[in-house]
Amino acid sequence: MIDIYKHKLSNGLRVVVHPDKTTPLAAVNILYDVGARDEDPERTGFAHLFEHLMFGGSCNVSSFDEPLQRVGGENNAWTSNDYTNYYITLPAANIETAFWLESDRMLELNFTDENLEVQRKVVMEEFKQRYLNQPYGDVQLLARPLAYKRHPYRWPTIGMQLQHIEEATLDDVKEFYYKHYAPNNAVLSVSGNVDPEKVFTYAEKWFGDISQRDVPDRHLPQEPQQTDPRFCEVQRDVPAHLLHIDFHMCGRKHPDFFASDLLSDILSNGQSSRLVQRLIKEKQLFSDLNAYISGDMDPGLFTIVGRLMPGVSMKNAEKSVWKELSSMANKLVSDYEMQKVKNKVVSNLVYSEISFLNKAMNLAHYEMMGNVEEINKEVDHYREVDALRIKKIAQNIFVKDNSSTLYYFANKQ
Amino acid sequence: MIETADRQHGPGFEEVEKIEFLPVKRFTLKNRIDVALIEAGSQDVTKIDLVFPAGAVQAGRPLISSTTGHLLTEGTRMRSAAEISGILDYFGAFLNTQTYHHNSIVTLICLTKDLPELLELVEELVKEPVFSESEFKIHINKRRQEFVVNSQKVKTIAGRKFHNVIFGEDHPYGKQPVIKDFDILTRDEIAEFHKRSYIADGAKIIVSGQPGNNIQKLLDKHFGMPQWSNGSPVLNGAGNISPSLQREHIVNIDGALQSALRLGRPLFNNLHPDIFTLQIVNAILGGYFGSRLMTSVREQKGLTYGIGSSIISLKKAGVWVIASEVAGDKREAAVDAIYEEMEKLRNVAVSPHELATVKSFMMGELLRNFDGPFATSDIYRTLWDFDLDFDFYRKMTDEIRTITPDKILEYSKKYLNPDDFYLVVAGR
Known part of the structure; x- marks a missing residue:
């Protein structure tokens, strides 16, 4: 349970605060409601490229990092398919500096060709480092367009191809900024050794005079119901075969989200989980095997992915995975197993509340979803899930016609 | 009443003067x-x-x-x-x-x-x-x-x-x-x-x-019981290190889109008195986002997604290493840029402004590293291996507060001599 204080500025910026007096530090986090799903299909990777450009200086501040480092602060950012998030940690006495820097880059960015040119190169190196020059690095590039045919989740945040980044122009960048970066399209959250009233005063002082912008309503092409199983097969110069199966599932705000999350926990969270015990340890078919959910806002993916042990055939591995999935759909999970995954949810929540930065990010996320107070009800939503619900959800998700299977074969060495 | 925001200069701030260590x-x-x-x-x-x-x-x-x-x-x-x-x-x-x-x-x-x-x-x-x-x-x-x-x-x-x-x-x-x-x-x-x-x-x-x-x-x-096993700890030492006689090692990998590079030198460990000063030199060179190497190799030249340097302290030896993954065909440009930054540190005194930034950053980083019991215990455990305690970090904060540009120059000259460094590349 965490204390929450809320305030909304007249320009639409939502501010949420959680005081944590056990730390001398504070986190200032801004979540913008823009992600890779808002990109033009001809200009993918843009939300992420843009995240890099946000550090190139704003109208009154030539360098974002330097004044922050000067007050002992540190910052970073991430982009997902749904959102772009910027965060700062710094000595709590100096939080006003974070308000100055974040508000200035919300007010007006300093766009230059040089900055764009350099960050384009940096992002292209990131693309290579993470996706191309790495064994199995291109799995996401292959799996997403297999699972999604229309929805913009069909490309990863880094973009569909290097070329889109290469071709980005300053005009594209400006248009993207004015369309999505606005007080009425963001949540500001602060946690740490702070006084909520003081935070609201700083918020008014630094963000209060930023005008609202016309943020277009989001009308994304929704993914039509999948009607046939999909397959894709590639050969790569990697040491072991990899099997990757995606299933469509509900979005983050759907009531079934919590049960789906527990379903993935039963399958692969922890050494005692089913996939680990049966397919890695007992049958020794995989060297690693995971089940996880994407947690996307729009209907997302339930993914099973694993690397095969030497000599194991892809067909055999696939069959054994399906056997476990079918058993979830056919048999009720025992009370003990249900209790186990729920206990884990509770303890993970307690562990996550040790970090003030974590709390700031979670607050922003919950407020963006509609209401930050929901954060304190999360555990109850998990507790309410019963074995019958899990079984029903497994029946809905683990269906061949709902699956996209990627066979990632290793070249014979 | 709302104060007016001075966007040109930003708000005032406090220097972090000391770290409150949790009691052990x-x-x-x-x-x-x-x-x-x-x-x-x-x-x-x-x-x-x-x-x-x-x-x-x-x-x-x-x-x-x-x-x-x-x-x-x-x-x-x-x-x-x-x-x-x-x-x-x-x-x-x-x-x-x-x-x-x-x-x-x-x-x-x-x-x-x-x-x-x-x-x-x-x-x-x-x-x-x-x-x-x-x-x-x-x-x-x-x-x-x-x-x-x-x-x-x-x-x-x-x-x-x-x-x-x-x-x-x-x-x-x-x-x-x-x-x-x-x-x-x-x-x-x-x-x-x-x-x-x-x-x-x-x-x-x-x-x-x-x-x-x-x-x-x-x-x-x-x-806590006395007889739990009959073993006795083997205290065999690690012996002396023997670095390669060859300064450059290139591992060719056909078709690599990026080359991973390591440029570094053997060094002493945490027990040597010069370690405090060198941690500051390291921060300036490649120890944080605003460092010389990040600024040059990433932010100005766009040759990499990331580059950093660190001093690693082991029980019987240490090492100072610069690490990065750079565009495959730009490896030489990246290595040249690294040597250039080392040369600058050896020949030109750090400006008061940059030094003030590094000091604040390092103090802030120490605050972050010591935040909470778990993080503190990890640091304590590492110090304990060297029979050190938090006094080590008191000395570090003293050094951060009092260091001068001249001292940085002197230590850079002594420890960033390119002749002491080894280059390893995997890729092209």
């Missing part, structure tokens, strides 16, 4: 195992590190110590691997073993209320593992696979080669596993290593979080 309480168990207790935090969570003199150096050959650590949870005389993982997951606890050069650390993180049950389990894991042949095989086959996958990454290739080059291929710090090590390792070697290394003699315990009033009693009950 020390006591000993009945069998003389030393315990450090760092009691703090808002959540009823406890972390316990059991440190045993069971590192790679004591084992003498790659894989033995790490395999022993991993297999502790894979079956005891009373319980199967599946039962053990079932219990840990049911309590939502984390248990893992990390292996370092000179020790292995068994770490338990759990809700404090579950400590009595879980410490009983941990005692069993540490004292009575069976190392069954079948669990041993499953583990080794898995590890071999992971090893083969990692061996394809330019980053891993460069990192392994770099350790060979700096410390020598036969030195325990330099020696790297090869595929053959997986084939010759036996279950009996693991059992034997466990018997002589997971013992009270030479062990240490670090407790952090909110373990409650009963913690000393609990630890005494499970780890």
Whole structure:
């Protein structure tokens, strides 16, 4: 349970605060409601490229990092398919500096060709480092367009191809900024050794005079119901075969989200989980095997992915995975197993509340979803899930016609 | 009334003058195992590190110590691997073993209320593992696979080669596993290593979080009895390092889109008085986002996604290393840029403005590193290996506050001489 204080500025910026007096530090986090799903299909990777450009200086501040480092602060950012998030940690006495820097880059960015040119190169190196020059690095590039045919989740945040980044122009960048970066399209959250009233005063002082912008309503092409199983097969110069199966599932705000999350926990969270015990340890078919959910806002993916042990055939591995999935759909999970995954949810929540930065990010996320107070009800939503619900959800998700299977074969060495 | 925002200059700020270290309480168990207790935090969570003199150096050959650590949870005389993982997951606890050069650390993180049950389990894991042949095989086959996958990454290739080059291929710090090590390792070697290394003699315990009033009693009950094993700690030293005679090592990888590079030199460890000054020189060179290397190689030239430098302190030696993955065809430009930044540090005094920024950044970073009992306990554990305590960081903060541009120049001249550096590249 965490204390929450809320305030909304007249320009639409939502501010949420959680005081944590056990730390001398504070986190200032801004979540913008823009992600890779808002990109033009001809200009993918843009939300992420843009995240890099946000550090190139704003109208009154030539360098974002330097004044922050000067007050002992540190910052970073991430982009997902749904959102772009910027965060700062710094000595709590100096939080006003974070308000100055974040508000200035919300007010007006300093766009230059040089900055764009350099960050384009940096992002292209990131693309290579993470996706191309790495064994199995291109799995996401292959799996997403297999699972999604229309929805913009069909490309990863880094973009569909290097070329889109290469071709980005300053005009594209400006248009993207004015369309999505606005007080009425963001949540500001602060946690740490702070006084909520003081935070609201700083918020008014630094963000209060930023005008609202016309943020277009989001009308994304929704993914039509999948009607046939999909397959894709590639050969790569990697040491072991990899099997990757995606299933469509509900979005983050759907009531079934919590049960789906527990379903993935039963399958692969922890050494005692089913996939680990049966397919890695007992049958020794995989060297690693995971089940996880994407947690996307729009209907997302339930993914099973694993690397095969030497000599194991892809067909055999696939069959054994399906056997476990079918058993979830056919048999009720025992009370003990249900209790186990729920206990884990509770303890993970307690562990996550040790970090003030974590709390700031979670607050922003919950407020963006509609209401930050929901954060304190999360555990109850998990507790309410019963074995019958899990079984029903497994029946809905683990269906061949709902699956996209990627066979990632290793070249014979 | 709302104050007007001065967007040109920004708000005022305070300098971080000192770090408040959490207090460390020390006591000993009945069998003389030393315990450090760092009691703090808002959540009823406890972390316990059991440190045993069971590192790679004591084992003498790659894989033995790490395999022993991993297999502790894979079956005891009373319980199967599946039962053990079932219990840990049911309590939502984390248990893992990390292996370092000179020790292995068994770490338990759990809700404090579950400590009595879980410490009983941990005692069993540490004292009575069976190392069954079948669990041993499953583990080794898995590890071999992971090893083969990692061996394809330019980053891993460069990192392994770099350790060979700096410390020598036969030195325990330099020696790297090869595929053959997986084939010759036996279950009996693991059992034997466990018997002589997971013992009270030479062990240490670090407790952090909110373990409650009963913690000393609990630890005494499970780890305080005198005769728990007949082994004795092997204190074989690491010997002298013998760096490569060749300064440049290029591992060619056809078709690599990026080259991983390591540029570094052997150095002393935390016990040398110059370490404090060098940590500041390192920060300026490549120790933070605003560093010289990030500014030049990433932010100005766009040759990489990231570049950094760090000083690594080991028990018997140290190393200073610059690491990056750069555009495959731009490797020479990147290496030139690194040497250029080293030369600048050796010849031009740091401006007061840059120095002020680095000082503030480093003080802020120390605050972050010492935030909370768990982070503090990790730092304390590392210091303890060198028989140091938080006084080390008091000296560090003194140095940060008082250092001058001239001193930075002097130390850069002495320690950033390109002739002392070794270059390792994997890629093109």
